Amino acid sequence: ALEFTTPLWIAGLAPIFLRERLTKMRLAAVMLGFSGVLVVLRPGLEAVNVGSVVMLVGAVGFAGSMMFTKHLAPTEQPLTILFYMALMQTPVGLLLAINGLHWPELVTGLWLVLVGILGFTAHFCIARALSLADAIVVAPMDFLRLPLIAAIGLMLYSEPLELWVLLGGVLVLLGNYGNLMAERRAG
Numbered sequence: 001a002l003e004f005t006t007p008l009w010i011a012g013l014a015p016i017f018l019r020e021r022l023t024k025m026r027l028a029a030v031m032l033g034f035s036g037v038l039v040v041l042r043p044g045l046e047a048v049n050v051g052s053v054v055m056l057v058g059a060v061g062f063a064g065s066m067m068f069t070k071h072l073a074p075t076e077q078p079l080t081i082l083f084y085m086a087l088m089q090t091p092v093g094l095l096l097a098i099n100g101l102h103w104p105e106l107v108t109g110l111w112l113v114l115v116g117i118l119g120f121t122a123h124f125c126i127a128r129a130l131s132l133a134d135a136i137v138v139a140p141m142d143f144l145r146l147p148l149i150a151a152i153g154l155m156l157y158s159e160p161l162e163l164w165v166l167l168g169g170v171l172v173l174l175g176n177y178g179n180l181m182a183e184r185r186a187g
Contacts (some may be wrong), residue, residue, distance in 0.1 A: 002052055002056045002059055003055055003058070003059055004034060004037040004057045004059075004142070004143060004146070005056065005059045005060075006060075006062045006063045006066070006139060006142055007030050007033065007063075007139035007140045007142055007143065008030060008034060009028060009059060009060055009063035010063045010066060010067065010135050010136060010139040011026065011030045011136055011139070013063065013067060014067060014070075014114055014134070014135045014136050014139075015136075016068060017067055017071075018070055018071065018134075018135060020134045020135060020136050021134075021136075022136060024126075025178060025179060025184070026134075026136045026137065026182075028175065028178065028179075029140045029175040029176060029178055029179030029182075030136070030140050030175070032172075032174060032175030032178070033171070033172045033173075033175040033176065034143065034174065035171050035175075036143060036146070036167075036168040036169065036170070036171030036173075037143055037146055037168060037170035037172070038168075039164055039167050039168035039171060040146050040147075040150075040165050040167075040168030040169070041146075041168075042164060044054070044115035049059045060155035063139075065085075066126065066130065066135055066138070067135055068128065068141060069081055069127050069130050070130040070134075070135040071137075073127060073130045074131070078124050078127035078128045078131065079124070081127045082120065082123055082124055082127065085123065086156035088125040110144065124131055126138070129141070133183070137179060137180075137183055140175060140176055141176060142175070143172040143175070144173075144176065145173060146165075146168065146169070146172065147165065147168070147169030147172055147173070150165045150169065150187055179186060
């Protein structure tokens with residue numbers, strides 16, 4: 001569930017750093033979406049471990065990345081933002097991977113290329129969305145990943161759909177639908 005705290009961080013920080021309005025509907029969309037995630041994941045009370053802390057730092061980092069992207073979106077094209085993102089990530093990634101770096105086998109290399117293409121496409125779509133709408137509106141869309149992952153698991157891997165996944169997915173969809181309808185009426 002920690003991975004899905006990114007929209008919560010954005011809801012808290014975007015009014016401060018981006019001067020976006022946190023309306024009741026926007027807050028409700030974030031809370032409803034996160035509630036849907038909690039219904040699906042049903043996290044238990046566990047001791048905090050290193051992995052949890054790393055995931056939380058990652059969620060905060062992704063929130064920061066989205067807010068910086070939103071800050072750049074009015075003056076820069078999405079491809080320009082992605083170019084500079086890749087330019088900054090490459091040396092850091094190489095530095096962190098230097099000890100375990102080796103040339104992948106062909107099949108692994110093809111999967112890595114696919115991951116790169118899909119990641120690029122996802123970040124392009126995020127940059128484009130942030131050029132069109134407030135970060136507080138765009139961020140709750142991230143909750144849609146969970147029901148989409150469940151649907152892909154069903155179609156590709158014959159994983160059963162649990163009732164909790166369906167209920168959580170409905171909450172996520174309702175939160176996003178309400179948020180988009182409120183933005184449409186306001187705009």
